[in-house]
Amino acid sequence: MSVDTATVAKIASLARIKVSEAELEAMVPELNGILAWVEQLGEVNVDGIEPMTAVIPNKQRLRDDVVNADPLTGGDIRDKVLANAPAAEHGFFGVPKVIE
Amino acid sequence: MSDYRIHGATGEWEVVIGLEVHAQVTSNAKLFSGAATAFGAEPNAQVSLVDAAMPGMLPVPNMECIRQAVRTGLAINAQINKWSRFDRKNYFYADLPQGYQISQLYHPIVGEGEIEIQLDDKDPESTKTIGIERIHVEQDAGKLMHDQHPTMSYVDLNRSGVALMEIVSRPDMRSPAEAGAYLSKLRTILRYVGSCDGNMDQGSMRADVNVSVRRPGEPFGTRTETKNVNSVRFVMAVVEQEAKRQVAVIEDGGTVVQETRLYDPDRNETRSMRSKEDAHDYRYFPDPDLLPLELTDDFVAECKASLPELPDAKRHRYETALGLSAYDAGQLTLEVETYQQFEEMLESVARESGAPERDVAKRVANWILSERPGVLRAAGVAVTDPRNTVAANTALIVAVSKGVISGGKAKEIFQQYLTSDIDLAETIASNQQTTDTGAIEAAVDAILAANADKVEQYKGGKEALFGFFVGQTMKAMQGKGNPQLVNQVLKDKLG
Incomplete structure (x- = not known):
């Protein structure tokens, strides 16, 4: 698998990352180098082997359905949430007008 | 298809x-x-x-x-x-x-x-x-x-x-x-x-x-x-x-x-x-x-164990175990609030009237689906109104099923109850319909005497007037005459 300039430009645009022409030119061989390196994994025969999802046996833990049980992951912190917003008005984030 | x-x-x-x-x-x-x-x-x-x-x-x-x-x-x-x-x-x-x-x-x-x-x-x-x-x-x-x-x-x-x-x-x-x-x-x-x-x-x-x-x-x-x-x-x-x-x-x-x-x-x-x-x-x-x-x-x-009885199963049970029509069963199981009210009221009416649920199911279903909605509308109150309690509904349904009051009277009392501060049990008792044949006969006689012209018309073939006599008698008795008896007495007297 390899990517060309157009593909890299498209991915950058989907991720809303601004990449100049010069950067694009430099990035294509870099990304292709990474892809080729990862592709070496394809040489290993993994027939009948379950995909590994974690390096240690581990199960997904679930949280109880309790509001604001832990202040770090609870709500009611509007000021904190809005603190870094470039624009915040009337409790809302303000963003450049986006209408499709 | x-x-x-x-x-x-x-x-x-x-x-x-x-x-x-x-x-x-x-x-x-x-x-x-x-x-x-x-x-x-x-x-x-x-x-x-x-x-x-x-x-x-x-x-x-x-x-x-x-x-x-x-x-x-x-x-x-x-x-x-x-x-x-x-x-x-x-x-x-x-x-x-x-x-x-x-x-x-x-x-x-x-x-x-x-x-x-x-x-x-x-x-x-x-x-x-x-x-x-x-x-x-x-x-x-x-x-x-x-x-x-x-x-x-x-x-x-x-x-x-x-x-x-x-x-x-x-x-x-x-x-x-x-x-x-x-x-x-x-x-x-x-x-x-x-x-x-x-x-x-x-x-x-x-x-x-x-x-x-x-x-x-x-x-x-x-x-x-x-x-x-x-x-x-x-x-x-x-x-x-x-x-x-x-x-x-x-x-x-x-x-x-x-x-x-x-x-x-x-x-x-x-x-x-x-x-x-x-x-x-x-x-x-x-x-x-x-x-x-x-x-x-x-x-x-x-x-799985936490699941309630689901709509299809419930509808089926209403038809088979309670003997309701497919239409009534469908209407009662459409909304959670409706079936909850129905089941609560059914249980309560069966208990209060000492009858099996199957015997009173149709009466409770009719009350919820066709009679009560009109009363609520006329009274201008929501189904969630605090006075619209299971106990009040039960008292009325039981009174009708025991023949204490007529279905029409029940709706009338319910509307009064929803819009004013009357005591329901007292009102039902004071409106108890009479099965006293003597009183009914007296009322019928008075109506027939006062409407001699209509009696003639009726006897001349205008049978639609029968309803008029029933209405007049019920009105004279303030709705307390037992409808079956009133009908019977009128038929006998006009016959």
Whole structure:
């Protein structure tokens, strides 16, 4: 698998990352180098082997359905949430007008 | 088989419909954070650092949301996948600060199931089974407001991260009526299960409507998807309008473009969202922040045990065990509130009148479905009015069934009771109908004497006047005459 300039430009645009022409030119061989390196994994025969999802046996833990049980992951912190917003008005984030 | 057809200029077309319903999961906290989910809070008050996608925050699934999805799956006889996984659906928009929605593309938690719909509520045979392809759990996005500021859009992330179930049907529906019946039935099931409140006007349920047309019997045509349709009526309108539009396009020599559309209720038409092609390049991949979700047999068994009696089973029981008509059983089981009231009142009436439930079921059903609604309307009170208690309803139904008061009197007393401060038991007692034949005969004699001319007309063949005599007698007795006896006495005297 390899990517060309157009593909890299498209991915950058989907991720809303601004990449100049010069950067694009430099990035294509870099990304292709990474892809080729990862592709070496394809040489290993993994027939009948379950995909590994974690390096240690581990199960997904679930949280109880309790509001604001832990202040770090609870709500009611509007000021904190809005603190870094470039624009915040009337409790809302303000963003450049986006209408499709 | 549906025989719904669009009659085009070149012949008949069949419509093929599939629905993707987004149902907001009933839970206290969000899918991956501890922020609250309640509707109508101040903007951004229910946003945690996880929901705002602050660096370093990690999602931890809310067990209740998982449980509700499994319960919903079990309620539609679906396969439960004990191993499922979360994927990232990448897109960049201001309603989702993460830059991706956590969803389940490749390994959903619920697999294939089915829902039976009834197309004619008077005909229990008019059923059709609609296949469900899958249910997966995912995050909802925030809300944008575009009309509050000249150059900015306002973002409220309260809804961002609330758990949704996406319930995907098979393309098994063939008419607007089937699509409407499916959405209604799904809503009823979700409300029975308690996994979604079904409030469509608050956006708790929204449907993406997939529509295509074809010549009957031919392969599927190209479909369009009309997004975020938020009522049963609108879903039916979308199917109708979109099918007509597609037929017109094809018959004009064009081709239907596979695209996303929006419904405009004011104009009753769908229109293309004209999104850029690559907006749909979501670059899904497994979410590295979350391990696969593994459910134990015990967990699934507990979910199953927690399910209430479901609509189809309940309707069937009402017909067989309680002897109700298919129509009454259908009406009583449509809404959770209705069947709860019915069952509570049935239990209470059976107890108070010392009769088996089967013997009083029809009377209670009639009271709830046809008699009480009119009284509530006339009194101008809601069914939730604090005076509309089970005890009050029971007292009236029992009084009628024991022959203490007539059905008409019961409605009259109930209306008084709802709108004033009368004592119900006293009022029922003081309105007790008389079975004293002497009193009834005296009243009848007086009426017949006062209306000698009408008696002549009646005897001359104007039999419709019988009702007039009954009415006059009842009126003279202030509604307390036992209607059967009044009829009997009148028949004897006029006979």
